Amino acid sequence: MTAPLPHGSPTAADIAAARKNIAAALEPTPCLRSRPLEERLGRPLWLKCELLQRTGSFKPRGVLNWLAGAAPDELARGLITVSAGNHGMALAWAGGERRIPVTVVMPEGASAYKVEACRDYGAEVLLHDDIHAAWAHARQRAQDTGATLVPPYDHPRIIAGQGTVGLELLDQLPGLDTVICPVGGGGLISGIGLALKAAKPQLRLIGVEPAGAATLKSAWDAGGPVDLEKPATLATSLGANRAGECTYPISRQVVDELVALEEDAIAAGTELLLGSGKLYAEPGGAIAVAAIASDTVILGEDEYVAAVVSGGNMEKKELLKLLSTAL
Template sequence: MQHLRRQSLKKAHRSASSVPSLCRFFSTEEREPIHRRPVVTFEDISTATYRVREGIQHTSCNYSAFLSKRMGYELFLKKDYRQMTGSFKERGARNALMLLTPEQKQRGVIAASAGNHALALAYHGRMLGIPVTCIMPTIAPLAKVKGCQELGARVILHGAHILEAKIKADEFVDTEDLVYINGFDHPNIIAGAGTMGIEILNQVPKADAIIVPVGGGGLIAGIALAVKTLNPSIQVIGVEPENCASFTAALAAGHPVDTNTKPTLADGLAVPKVGANAFEVAAPLIDRMVTVSEKAIALSVLRLCELEKVVVEGGGAASLAALIDDKLPDLRVRFMQRAHQTLTTALATIAHDNAGASL
């Protein structure tokens, strides 16, 4: 594995040096930053791992004896809800903040978020001395609104949903010259999320598959790029709720599309249109997408509470829901065949987003 990583790092450095600098422009529809190829390189992720190391928790990826026995897999849980604000969002937030220019750091950043991204920016903005403005829709959980305020962020409640909050954030970008940081589609956010992929391979080097909850696509984009660069044989599988299958729809169309959504317990994954940058990175790398029922999501939250003694949001439990819904039977067959031959195998899944994170 170490030899493979050294080769991959050399390859990434060569490829990064052969491409021009990223050119940024805005789409006329959403004003999100879109970058020319390559959107993110493995070098971006590897350097992000070093960059954020002092401010991000190196979270555990533990074997779950109880869940493994019940599900019929050798199952490991990557517990990124143990970050200080309760979600993996801190990885990208800190990376993006640290890459700002001195002038940008002085002016500050802004984001539209209903919770976890806002908390991550607020926390690391305070740690790094960077002013943070969070535009949060009125439906944002009170605990997360209060958490951002207590962390020193300027919080403005606006709009009935995240799109209206984003429009208001754009106004501040224009009037106050703030830097807008998208919570799942900014390349530096994607690179930060990818640091989790490197951690998982260090912790579970013999993993057969990594199951990733998918909302806007930033997490699976970063993890897929990191994992497939270091070990292409590992499957990267995305999971999203049936009630908001926006990445599945994007794969069918060949590009991100607006998706009709219904209410879901995995509200953190309820993104009606995946990010353009995230899709460009993830689409060629992930092995498959599966959708899960609301019943399976609810049962996954319950099982994690009962057996792992943790409380996670529906979005964090979605990866386990894919197993409860029996959407990956081929992995169970593969495990049983190898176990019969006394070989070892592992399936790593990711739980994230601590419900009502206490700050």
């Protein structure tokens, strides 16, 4: 049974407003085709290159739209968040631009590259055992200090900001039939889906998540968000431990198909996008292409398809691990 949208869920109008809110700071990302990649896949494919956005992922869209709607008292004592990296980098950058103190709580296993990037953007970074411990510490610190906790994906303004990717896709590829999108906590696919379905209800939206961190599928199966005890995946940017209270019901309305990908398929697809696609995408950013390459997503011969390449923040250690897994 499809869950009703919760009160306060973002609308198409909210996403249009978000586009105006972020326009001065962020340019639209390109949709590109790679002929060598298409030769390997045996089909045309457009790539929505969010890895070319500020801070190397789509995340600044949601962060800037959250800030645009924040009250002065929400900013007065600084901001705190939990992140494996990309959301933390985006919040650190945006906070630095406005001279707002930012604290990013990250799991111990987070990418050293992303930890240092958050610090370089001016954030205080705190490392805790795992994603569960990171969340517990962030909530306690917010309570103790009065800092405002900025969710990485489960907030209407964050979701509306991510939905601007969908508006750009509609402008850039008006004949589009299908969009394939990475899934972590569900903010990106929820926002994109709201934008796409408002304009073209018949358009097919497919979500791809790692089998080792299948947060949205677990929520679908359980009838609501559930905690994953130990999410573990090469696609660390998609390693959320729980789907959102907002993103779960939205996803039930806008996502037509949800698939999970094993680690070897994620690694092989990322290597393919790097080698043939010439895009330095991190595994979480490449997972939509990986789903096509592994035939996990079945597409019609004439289907007009775009894959969202959601991020490209990968350090050398991760690249070496990826290549060893893909071989």
